[in-house]
Amino acid sequence: MNVTIVGGNLPYPPNAGNRVRTLNLTLRLARAHRISLLYHRSDDPVADREASTYLGDHGVETIAVDQAIPPKSGPAFYARLAANLASPVPYSVATHNGPALVRAITRHAARNSVDLWQAEWTPYMKSMGGLVGVPKVVMAHNVESQIWQRYYETERRPHRQWYIARQWRKFERFERRTFAEATRVVVVSDEDAELIRGDFGTDRVDVVDNGIDRAYFESVAPDREGQRIVFLGSFEWRPNLDAVGLLLDVIFPRVLAAVPSARLDLVGRNPPESLARRVLDLPNVELHANVPDVRPFLARSGVMAVPLRIGGGSRLKILEALAAGLPVVSTRVGAEGLRLTSGRDLVIVERVEAMAEALLGCIRDPSTAQGMAESGRRLVLEQYDWDVLAARLGRIWEGCLSSAGRLENGIRMNGR
Incomplete structure (x- = not known):
């Protein structure tokens, strides 16, 4: 054809x-x-x-x-x-x-x-x-x-x-x-x-x-830092910038107040200068722009945060994280369109304000979070190839x- x-x-x-x-x-x-x-x-x-x-x-x-x-x-x-x-x-x-x-x-x-x-x-x-x-x-x-x-x-x-x-x-x-x-x-x-x-x-x-490319993400060798949170997404897409704003304004400060050693990696394509300047003044936050391979970040992080309140379709970032065995905390909008179950494959919160507590739960109880990630990984590798x-x-x-x-x-x- x-x-x-x-x-x-x-x-x-x-x-x-x-x-x-x-x-x-x-x-x-x-x-x-x-x-x-x-x-x-x-x-x-x-x-x-x-x-x-x-x-x-x-x-x-x-x-x-x-x-x-x-x-x-x-x-x-x-x-x-x-x-x-x-x-x-x-x-x-x-x-x-x-x-x-x-x-x-x-x-x-x-x-x-x-x-x-x-x-x-x-x-x-x-x-x-x-x-x-x-x-x-x-x-x-x-x-x-x-x-x-x-x-x-x-x-x-x-x-x-x-x-x-x-x-x-x-x-x-x-x-x-x-x-x-x-x-x-x-x-x-x-x-x-x-x-x-x-x-x-x-x-x-x-x-x-x-x-997901099954072979590509199955090759990830986890070396988890339990207190490291990652956000992954193109910064050219307005919903991702909105989510990052919530993460920096509301969510991560609450996490940092409870766990001062927590860290946040923002990984994505073409961040605006305003975001790059802002991150320079924030404690324990790093911006990684236009990286050639996201797998090292999926390997070393303890949990992925997906605080989206605007969006449509479904999130590749969640599929990629779970395929690499990384625990995920997402809003309902962030996890929309995926055949995943909250509490079994990942944590889904109904309100953005609840995300900080959910992330802290993964940091404090990594074995439970990792168990959910393994369940999600099996489902993703089976159904999303x-x-x-x-x-x-x-x-x-x-x-x-x-x-x-x-x-x-x-x-x-x-x-x-």
Whole structure:
């Protein structure tokens, strides 16, 4: 099958959750299918070349779109936000689509016999609107309108809440149209599938969970420091920055007051300068930016903290931690979408305020925490392997092609 995936920046190195998912599924499916990946150039041409070479060595063709995704900082960013008030589509949709992407898609479709197109993020369906008569799959890493609703519910500044409410409603309208146009919508959890069926009225939804590279994380040799807490996540994603703020403002100070020798590692991609400056003034807190391998941090930590109150989909960081045998304490939102049980596989707290006490419980009783982690590890290794999940997505692709063939044959018969 000839499949073209329309995405953002190239998914290598796999240093953010969406990149991990895209890379692992794409590499495995490229063993059986011809895959082309249309991507936006980044601001680092060397990194783009390295990523393109890596993907090419694994059988994935990369096609650059001469259009950069604008940064989320500076005066121009705020000008774009203001201008988006007049747009019918959300800011993220407007800035990730444009004439260059439409031209690249049109040119590629004219030159190649593509059996199936996949939007690697829901907003990219906007630029695929001109594709007619071919199956189109939407990879919905999250239900974006749900995330914006949670932004709205947690924002306390009136002017920001006013703006966020408009983005939320725009995403609801955009997702309703997009999900209706797609041949299939692929989500990462049963919860997201039910949300799309119930709130958006489409039943063409399939679940392909997030996963882990079993061999990669089974190789972790734990050397636990019981009083060391780790937070893992891309700092480019607003929900992670919100979670880190809670961790530094509320949670870790309470832990430190009870256990003065406790330590906190913040590990993630592209932290803002404001966070880097703040950490310099905080006791027992270290920031580790753009690390090449998270496994050493999973090996030495005593527990992972996931204090998310905004989010959607499911958390790869929890799967990776448990696959490495690391205990996890999470909010309900943080553990959403995963088939894990609180008290058996990890600790889930209902309120962010309760997280400090839960972390202290793991520090004071490491054997119980480690027992839960071992239970979670067995479940994750059994149910969340990328090999199994890629095969599931491959069957969805084949089903789309079969359905398209049946529809085409039906039209021809009716035409007679």
